Every structure is written in structure tokens, then in C-alpha cells.
Amino acid sequence: xxxxxxxxxxxxxxxxxxxxxxxxxxxxxxxxxxxxxxxxxxxxxxxxxxxxxxxxxxxxxxxxxxxxxxxxxxxxx
Numbered sequence: 641x642x643x644x645x646x647x648x649x650x651x652x653x654x655x656x657x658x659x660x661x662x663x664x665x666x667x668x669x670x671x672x673x674x675x676x677x678x679x680x681x682x683x684x685x686x687x688x689x690x691x692x693x694x695x696x697x698x699x700x701x702x703x704x705x706x707x708x709x710x711x712x713x714x715x716x717x
Contacts, residue, residue, distance in 0.1 A: 642655045673680040
């Protein structure tokens with residue numbers, strides 16, 4: 641658990657271990673999600689498309705797509 645304080649200008653500091661783990665740099669953006677009970681802070685990469693590159697590697701996506709299409713066809717008949 642890490643704890644930070646809020647300044648009189650409503651600012652806070654992102655702890656160094658979290659900044660390093662998520663590669664948060666000066667000028668990056670954060671999204672604040674409030675569900676009424678908890679608050680989640682999500683770092684937004686400078687280039688979201690580049691951040692997703694390679695995230696699907698190792699998964700047989702084409703095979704899964706073809707199997708899903710076969711299932712759809714079977715249900716239609």
C-alpha cells in the first residue's frame with residue numbers, strides 16, 4: 641500500500657514505483673474513473689496505438705475467428 645497527500649492546490653504525487661512500473665512521464669495523461677465507491681486512476685499512453693502493438697501475439701486469432709464464423713453458420717441452419 642502506498643499513500644500520498646493532497647496539496648492545498650488539490651495536487652498529489654504519483655509514487656515512484658508506480659511511475660516506473662507504468663512508464664508514466666511528465667506530460668502524460670491520467671484518466672480518473674469514479675464508480676461512486678472507488679476511484680481508479682488509469683495512465684493513458686502517449687501513443688495508445690503503439691502501446692497496443694503486439695498485445696495479440698501468441699493467440700491464434702485467425703483460428704478463433706474462423707471457428708466463431710463456423711458456429712454462427714451452424715446456428716443459422
